[in-house]
Each structure stands twice: as structure tokens, then as C-alpha cells.
Amino acid sequence: MMKNTFKLSLVCASIFALTACGSDDTDTTYLEEQIQTLEAQNEKLAKEKASVQAESDQYRDQAAELAATNDQLQEKAVGYISNFQEQCAEVGVSFDYENPNPDNPYINNGKTPDMLRALSALPAAAMPSQPADHEGRDNNTCTGCHSAQAPDQHFGENCTSCHTVAEPGPDPEPEPEPDPGAPGVATHPEGATDGDGWAAFDAYTGASAGTFYYAKDNASFLNAEYLNTRFGKMNTFYEWKESSNGTSDVKTACGMPNREHITTMFPDDGKSYELSEYSNFKGAATFITQREENGESIASAATFGPGMHKGEDGEFYVTMLITKNNTCKNLVNNNKGEIHYYEFDTRSNVKLGSPDLGARNAGARIQVSTDYAESELRSFDWFTPVYGGNGQTFDPTTVDWNTVGACSLSLKVEVIYPLG
Known part of the structure; x- marks a missing residue:
């Protein structure tokens, strides 16, 4: 009996095993669908990545172009x-x-001189003054200073585009007297009263008479106070x-x-x-002197860098320390000489005028006499006095020039007269 039961159990187990092997529990359809979905998503992401990469490359190229630009x-x-x-x-x-040279607007250190900016403002000086009323003015002149729109709107703070002042003012004050330091106020006006005036000096020096520079437009520095601000001074x-x-x-x-x-x-x-x-x-100082040799008068011209100052006596003096030369000998022996002081600006298109106007030509001629009390003739060491010194005068006719090596000269300004 037990043997039959065992056989039956074995058959049942075999049937169960066969039945289990044929079950639907191993179906992979869902997984396959998920795989397909993920692959589709992955393909989409790959395409989007490629698009983004292409766009990034484009931006990078544009950035490179912009950087180059x-x-x-x-x-x-x-x-x-x-x-x-x-x-x-x-x-x-x-x-x-x-x-760095405010008294010389046309002297500068570069490509944009102050003079150009100063000249650009000059037309403003020609603006008409604002009238006290509008009497006698046609309507077609209104828009020169007023808006054509109603109500009438004045240009306000821009009045100076038409007027020199915004409101009528009191009668103008009389012009002040010329500054005693102005170039054209002659320190020695008596020099211009001799015969034909300044031309008398031109006849003496052989210059071009009064038809050239004289004192026009302050081109000549006739005032000693003003000349002292430029003669021997530096930019x-x-x-x-x-x-x-x-x-x-x-x-x-x-x-x-x-x-x-x-x-x-x-x-x-x-x-x-x-x-x-x-x-x-600021300018060149050329000394003109004379000497006699073998009965002939010989002119000597030399350019130096002297100084100029106002003495305690109120007079002006030109001073310089130079080696013994013809200029020194002539000034000492003749007790007189002439200095041509000249300022020249090659860039200026203004022929005459003061430095404030940017003149191309300016300066003065100066007659001087030798101040023997303040002059010294020194030894070859340029220091030891041989003649003069300590306020002691000396006689030029007694000078042994073989003992002189240098000259410390003080020259009194006698007359300042125009360029010629």
C-alpha cells in the first residue's frame, strides 16, 4: 500500500513541476516597454544635448568674434x-x-596749447549788450532770443547766447587808467618826442624806422616794469x-x-x-656795441642770458657775468651799448601783439650805460676783483686788459624804445 502511495505522490510532483514551468509569471513585456521608453528618452536627450552643444559652440564662436572685435x-x-x-x-x-607758464598762453608742453582754447572764446566778446527795451525791433528779430511758441518762453540761462548780460545793468563804469605795468605804457615817453619820434632811434641804429613794429598792439615792451617780468626770466x-x-x-x-x-x-x-x-x-638778448680799430668803427653783436632788476634808486639795471670779450671791452670803454630783446614764436600766426595774444614777434630795444660803481672786472678765476668792487668806481682808461679774465657788469637802463 505504501508503495502505491509513493508512486502517486511522484506523479503528482511531476505534474506540478510541469505545470509550474508553463506559468505566466515570467512575462517580460512590461520590462521591454520600459526599456523602449528609456531608450526613446535617452535618444531625445542625446538630440537635445547635441542641439545645446551646437548652440554653445555658436555662442563660443560669437564670444570669440566679439573679443576679437x-x-x-x-x-x-x-x-x-x-x-x-x-x-x-x-x-x-x-x-x-x-x-606751467601761465603768463605765456602760447607756450605749452604738448599738442593742445591753451591758446587754441583761449581763442575759441574770443567771439563771445562781440555779443551785443541786452537792450533795455525792444523799441524799434521788428517781429522777425524776436526768435533770435525768444521762442516762437506761445506763451513766450525766453531762453532763460542761455541769454548769453544773444546778450552779454541777462538783465539791463547800470551805465558802464569808465575804463580804468592803463596799468603802469602794461607793455605799451612807455617808461621813457620822452624818447618819442624827438623830431620824428621813435624813428630818430631807428636812424641812429639803422633799423627799419617807425613803419615796422613801434608800439603797435603792445608788440614792444616799452614799460620797464613789464619788461622786467620777461627780460632774463625763464619758461x-x-x-x-x-x-x-x-x-x-x-x-x-x-x-x-x-x-x-x-x-x-x-x-x-x-x-x-x-x-x-x-x-x-623767454627771449633772446642780443648786445650791440661798437669799437674803433685802425680808424674804423666795428660793430659787435653777441647774445647772452642776462638778468634785470629794479634798484633801490628806482632805476632798472641789466646785469651779467661774462668772460672778457669784445662786448665787455666795448661796454666798459664806451660807457654805452644797446640790447635787442626779442621773443619769437614760430607757431603763431599773429604777427604783432603781447604774449597774452600769442604774438609771433615781441620785445624791445634798450639803450644802456655802464654803471662803473657796481661793475667789476675780475681775474681769470672769475672771482677776484681787479677793477671795481664794493661799490668803488674805476676809470676805464686805466684798465690793463691783460689782467682781466671775466666781467661782472651792471648796465643802467637809459631808454626803452620799440622794436624796429
């Missing part, structure tokens, strides 16, 4: 920089140019000079003392530079 524009902008102030502004340091300039104590960095250079007095661009060559100062005389 920016570099070109920057290079072009730098090319427009023409002075030191613009050069400094490019690196974030801003300041304005200041002329100051600045330049970039190679120096181990300097800098090669533009921004550092933009912070140097006196930076505002130069417009010349800082050198961009990697070398070290400092801002160096130098001075030149």
Missing part, C-alpha cells in the same frame, strides 16, 4: 589717445593739463627722461609730481623714465 576697438581707441592726460584716463587716473618745461629712479609703468607715471604740466605721452617702450624739469629764457 573688442580688441580691435580697444586698439583703435588707444590709437586715438594723443596726450598724457588721455593716456592716464585710459588707466583710470584723470586730471587736467595746467600750463619752465617738462620732459620724459630715461632714469633708473623712474618707472616703466604708465599708471605710476600718472601719479608723479608735476604730472599736470606735460601733455607728451609717456613712452611705452618698457624703459624706466622720470619727469624731468628744464627751463629756457
Whole structure:
């Protein structure tokens, strides 16, 4: 019996095993669908990634083009920089140019002289004064200062575009007397009363008479006080000079003392530079003297850098220390000479006028006499007095020139008269 039961159990187990192997529990349809969905999503993401990558490449190319364009524009902008102030502004340091020689508007350190800016303002001086009323004015003149729109709107703060003042003022004050230091106020007007006036001096010196410069437009510095502000005085300039104590960095250079007095661009060559100062005389002083040799009168002309000052006696004196030469001998032996003081600006198109107007020609002629009490003839060491000194006068006829090596001369200004 037990044997039959075992057989039956074995058959049932076999049937169960066969039945289980054929079950639907191993169906993969859902997984396959998920795989297909994920693959589709992955393909979509791949396409989007490719699109984004293409767009990124496009932006990168555009950025590269913009960078190249920016570099070109920057290079072009730098090319427009023409002075030191613009050069400094490019690196974030801003300041304005200041002329180190304010009494000479046309003397400057660069490409943009103050004179050009000053001249641009001159037309304003020709503006008509504002009338006290509108009597006698046609309607067609109204829009010159008023709006055509109703109600009438005056230009307000822009009145000066038509008028020199915004409101009628009191009667103008009489013009003041000329400044005694003005160039044209002659210190020695008596020089112009001799015969044909200043032409008498031209006849004496062989100059071009009164038809050339005389005192027109203050071209001649006839006033001793004014002449004293220029004769022997200097203009100051600045330049970039190679120096181990300097800098090669533009921004550092933009912070140097006196930076505002130069417009010349800082050198961009990697070398070290400092801002160096130098001075030149405002004008040239040529001394004209005479001497006699073998019965003939011989003229001597020499250019020096003398000084000028006002003495305690109120008179003006020209002083200089020079080697023994014909100019010294002639001034000592003849007790007189003439100085041609001349300022010349090659850039100016204004032929005559004072330095304030930027004249091309300006100056004066000066007759001087030798002040023997303040002059010294010195030895060859340029220091030891041989004749004169300590306020002691000397007789020029007794001078042994073989013992003289240098001359410290004091020349009294006798007459200042016009260029000729």
C-alpha cells in the first residue's frame, strides 16, 4: 500500500513541476516597454544635448568674434589717445593739463596749447549788450532770443547766447587808467618826442624806422616794469627722461609730481623714465656795441642770458657775468651799448601783439650805460676783483686788459624804445 502511495505522490510532483514551468509569471513585456521608453528618452536627450552643444559652440564662436572685435576697438581707441592726460584716463587716473607758464598762453608742453582754447572764446566778446527795451525791433528779430511758441518762453540761462548780460545793468563804469605795468605804457615817453619820434632811434641804429613794429598792439615792451617780468626770466618745461629712479609703468607715471604740466605721452617702450624739469629764457638778448680799430668803427653783436632788476634808486639795471670779450671791452670803454630783446614764436600766426595774444614777434630795444660803481672786472678765476668792487668806481682808461679774465657788469637802463 505504501508503495502505491509513493508512486502517486511522484506523479503528482511531476505534474506540478510541469505545470509550474508553463506559468505566466515570467512575462517580460512590461520590462521591454520600459526599456523602449528609456531608450526613446535617452535618444531625445542625446538630440537635445547635441542641439545645446551646437548652440554653445555658436555662442563660443560669437564670444570669440566679439573679443576679437573688442580688441580691435580697444586698439583703435588707444590709437586715438594723443596726450598724457588721455593716456592716464585710459588707466583710470584723470586730471587736467595746467600750463606751467601761465603768463605765456602760447607756450605749452604738448599738442593742445591753451591758446587754441583761449581763442575759441574770443567771439563771445562781440555779443551785443541786452537792450533795455525792444523799441524799434521788428517781429522777425524776436526768435533770435525768444521762442516762437506761445506763451513766450525766453531762453532763460542761455541769454548769453544773444546778450552779454541777462538783465539791463547800470551805465558802464569808465575804463580804468592803463596799468603802469602794461607793455605799451612807455617808461621813457620822452624818447618819442624827438623830431620824428621813435624813428630818430631807428636812424641812429639803422633799423627799419617807425613803419615796422613801434608800439603797435603792445608788440614792444616799452614799460620797464613789464619788461622786467620777461627780460632774463625763464619758461619752465617738462620732459620724459630715461632714469633708473623712474618707472616703466604708465599708471605710476600718472601719479608723479608735476604730472599736470606735460601733455607728451609717456613712452611705452618698457624703459624706466622720470619727469624731468628744464627751463629756457623767454627771449633772446642780443648786445650791440661798437669799437674803433685802425680808424674804423666795428660793430659787435653777441647774445647772452642776462638778468634785470629794479634798484633801490628806482632805476632798472641789466646785469651779467661774462668772460672778457669784445662786448665787455666795448661796454666798459664806451660807457654805452644797446640790447635787442626779442621773443619769437614760430607757431603763431599773429604777427604783432603781447604774449597774452600769442604774438609771433615781441620785445624791445634798450639803450644802456655802464654803471662803473657796481661793475667789476675780475681775474681769470672769475672771482677776484681787479677793477671795481664794493661799490668803488674805476676809470676805464686805466684798465690793463691783460689782467682781466671775466666781467661782472651792471648796465643802467637809459631808454626803452620799440622794436624796429
